[in-house]
Amino acid sequence: MQPDLDTFLADRLHEITAEVVGEITARVPAYGHLRAGEIRPLVRDALAVYSGAREAGSVIEVFRDLGASEARAGQDVRHFESALRMGARVLVRRTAGAAARLYPPTAEFVAIMETAFTAEDELVGAAVEGHHRARRPHVARRLYSLLSEN
DSSP states (O other), X not given: OOHHHHHHHHTTHHHHHHHHHHHHHHHOGGGTTOOHHHHHHHHHHHHHHHTTSSOGGGTHHHHHHHHHHHHHTXXXXXXXXXXXXXXXXXXXXXXXXHHHHHSOSSXXXXXXXXXXXXXXXXXXXXXXXXXXXXXXXXXXXXXXXXHHTX
16 A cells, blocks of 8 residues: 555564564464465565555465465464464554554555555465465375274
């Protein structure tokens, strides 16, 4: 929506990423190993979508791939989704703070927040979908081996 907002957030990428990592590692023990360098590109992409600078469709596959990767690594989908939602809360909070600073509550501020909440739902949904898709072949193999033993 606003290039100023995207630039404002991008200029604080390291700080925002550190906050995301802090929230996730403090609240989702399964992700206590998370490092800022691992997720900085994801945070950057998500912020660009939250601010309206990019369409969600431009990064949906990245988040689906993330979900699939976590599934292949054996990460439980509930822990994965919790970590995503923790991170998303930080991003929404930071987007809201930046938007309020740049565009004190106006129709534009409201539009930016609607974009951020929609983006959160789309990106988390894509990541969880990717996780489920990647787990299906594993579950099917386990089910086949259980059934074929009988």
